[in-house]
Amino acid sequence: MSRVFSGVKPTADVPHLGNYIGAFRHWVSLQEQHECFFCVVDLHSLTVPWDPKTLSLRSRQTAASLIASGIDPERSTLFLQSEVPEHTELSWFLTCIARMGELSRMTQFKDKSRNDKGEAIGTGLYMYPVLMAADVLAYRADLVPVGDDQRQHLELMRNIADRFNRTFGETFPVPAPFIAEAGARIMSLDDPSRKMDKSSSRPNNLVWMNDKPDIVRKKISGAVTDSGTEIKRAEDKPAISNLLAIYSAVGGSSVEQLEQEYAGKGYGDFKSDLAEALVEFLDPFRARYEEILDDPAQLDKLLDGGADVAREAARETMKIVREAVGLRRPSR
Numbered sequence: 001m002s003r004v005f006s007g008v009k010p011t012a013d014v015p016h017l018g019n020y021i022g023a024f025r026h027w028v029s030l031q032e033q034h035e036c037f038f039c040v041v042d043l044h045s046l047t048v049p050w051d052p053k054t055l056s057l058r059s060r061q062t063a064a065s066l067i068a069s070g071i072d073p074e075r076s077t078l079f080l081q082s083e084v085p086e087h088t089e090l091s092w093f094l095t096c097i098a099r100m101g102e103l104s105r106m107t108q109f110k111d112k113s114r115n116d117k118g119e120a121i122g123t124g125l126y127m128y129p130v131l132m133a134a135d136v137l138a139y140r141a142d143l144v145p146v147g148d149d150q151r152q153h154l155e156l157m158r159n160i161a162d163r164f165n166r167t168f169g170e171t172f173p174v175p176a177p178f179i180a181e182a183g184a185r186i187m188s189l190d191d192p193s194r195k196m197d198k199s200s201s202r203p204n205n206l207v208w209m210n211d212k213p214d215i216v217r218k219k220i221s222g223a224v225t226d227s228g229t230e231i232k233r234a235e236d237k238p239a240i241s242n243l244l245a246i247y248s249a250v251g252g253s254s255v256e257q258l259e260q261e262y263a264g265k266g267y268g269d270f271k272s273d274l275a276e277a278l279v280e281f282l283d284p285f286r287a288r289y290e291e292i293l294d295d296p297a298q299l300d301k302l303l304d305g306g307a308d309v310a311r312e313a314a315r316e317t318m319k320i321v322r323e324a325v326g327l328r329r330p331s332r
């Protein structure tokens with residue numbers, strides 16, 4: 001049984017369909033066969049300016065949406081990063097072996113700091129991938145399910161783990177990325193060349209997981225389509241390919257089955273069936289999400305329990321790390 005770790009930033013009150021299809025859905029199936037740690041990485045959201053008034057609520061909402069997506073807190077360890085101080089402690093050790101060169105090469109850092117002048121770029125943004133490495137290595141996890149955009153961070157994490165092992169002795173498994181196949185990347189409804197994105201200013205680019213049925217129908221009927229009439233996955237049909245991927249993920253049929261089912265039918269039929277499949281899929285999510293947030297005491301209990309399990313596992317690692325780097329007094 002491998003140990004799996006993944007994290008999600010609490011940046012919005014609910015996830016959108018792309019987050020579910022591209023990430024949470026895989027987490028849910030990984031928990032069937034692995035020992036999983038799923039973490040709301042609230043400290044990572046401090047790498048860009050944040051609102052202290054909403055931070056904690058957002059983290060809870062994110063945890064609730066993971067449970068509503070099918071993460072079972074009885075089976076997996078679900079917790080908030082800031083409640084396990086070992087993440088920041090390990091992060092310091094890793095900071096001391098990370099290199100300016102490798103951190104400066106991170107494209108996410110370059111993208112996010114592009115608008116700031118050198119002197120004003122936040123150090124947290126720079127160290128982001130080191131904290132991320134600490135998240136995973138604190139549990140000596142083997143497998144890290146992430147989106148395609150995190151590939152480079154994973155590579156850095158592997159280099160850091162390997163450097164630590166070579167310098168101080170075998171301590172960490174070098175974690176492997178688990179990146180879902182290309183079709184799982186969900187694109188914007190209004191522009192299939194761009195990722196479905198919560199920070200976009202175009203509200204119809206995405207479906208929120210708690211969108212009401214009428215909104216879902218409106219967004220799907222307004223989604224752009226490609227020229228031609230055929231319902232087929234193809235390079236030159238990015239919009240229909242994206243809608244097929246969504247339909248397949250929420251409706252349970254494969255893309256090939258859907259292509260057969262809709263052979264000879266038009267975009268209109270296809271879109272209205274997709275909208276209904278999506279409504280049916282989102283209904284239980286919305287109900288469960290609201291139910292969880294209506295009982296904050298129960299959610300607290302779950303998160304406390306998760307933090308206890310996580311802390312114990314991370315403490316175990318830190319004992320080994322402190323010893324390896326030479327911080328243990330000989331007499332103890």
Ligand code: TRP
Pocket residue numbers: 005006007008009041044131132133135136144145146147150153
């Ligand atoms: N950087 C990841 C993202 O933006 C979130 C994250 C933080 C993470 N720590 C992690 C993912 C550890 C996997 C493992 O999606």
